[in-house]
Amino acid sequence: MTLPADSHVHSEWSWDTGGPHSPAAGRMRATCEQAVRIGLPAVYFTEHLDVPGTWRAEPQDLMPHQQSMLDEAGRVEFAPLDAVGYLTAVDRLRHEFPELRIHTGVELGQPHLRQERVAQIIDLGVVDRVLGSLHTLDLGGGPAEPGTLCREHDPADVMTAYLDQVPAVVRGSDAFQVFAHIDYAVRLWPVATAGPFDPRAFEDGFRAALRSIADGGRALEMNTRRLWPWIPQWWAQSGGQAVTFGSDAHTPDGLAAHFPEATAMLEHFGFRPGRTPEEFWTRTRAL
Secondary structure (H helix, E strand, O other): OOOOOEEEEOOOOOHHHOOOOOOOOOHHHHHHHHHHHHOOOEEEEEEEEOOOOOOEOOHHHOOHHHHHHEOOOOEEOOOOOOHHHHHHHHHHHHHHOOOOEEEEEEEEEOOOOOHHHHHHHOOHHHOOEEEEEOOOEOOOOOOEOHHHHHHHOOHHHHHHHHHHHHHHHHHHOOOOOEEOOOOHHHHOOOHHHHOOOOHHHHHHHHHHHHHHHHHOOOEEEEEOOOOOOHHHHHHHHOOOOEEEEEOOEOOHHHOOOOHHHHHHHHHHOOEEOOOOOOOOEEEOOOO
16 A cells, blocks of 8 residues: 655754754755655655744753753744745755655644744745644743643643634634644643543543534644544544644654554544545545
8 A cells, every 4th residue: 555645744944853953954855765765655844833932841841952942031942944945955855856755834833823923934825735733822821832731730621721722723724724633732641640641531622622623624634653543533523524644753763653554543434545645535434
């Protein structure tokens, strides 16, 4: 079976890798080499599109190479996406790897907020795919990621607030086609203090969030960092019609991770591939 495109990939052009002048330089080329090596037909480099200084964090919330990005107020500061440099790099690699279909994209954090500032960084109309992501929430004290918030609030309250915010993201922006990693807050769930995550405790919230994405005409990303069968099941039952596959890889070895298992899982829940690896998988039967 031909693998679908990996629709969520980062390189040195994403701020959280350190940037194009960091030790991550060359990661985009290495990722293309890995794609050819494993027979992946297409890849979308969806670099982070975030507005610097718009959320707070603590040193333990960041990787060692990111901790210098904290300013004196505890805000995460970094150089915004270099759109010209990024697009030039993609164009160069398209010539170097003619056997690989290389697409542009961005992962737009909090797409319902600061749209004017985002437009100053890059024209979203020039990229092939826009992912919408919810990375931060404001529960008082300023926006922060769920990992930070779970140290300040009951983790169950953080999870509930995260899911409650998803419909606002969908209503507030038509800039993105795909909602990425709806399990983002689950990644940061504090198992050591809150115990193992039980999705059944938040089923109503997840289903409401998924319905809002489906009603908004968006696709849902099957993020393959973790394979949760309840996500495609609840997505299909909530009226979801389309999915993409994204590894969220930040290093070449993570490209298309767990794709064979993920595609088998989505077929089980009634989704089938399109005519090309880039097309959304769509639901062909009811559960």
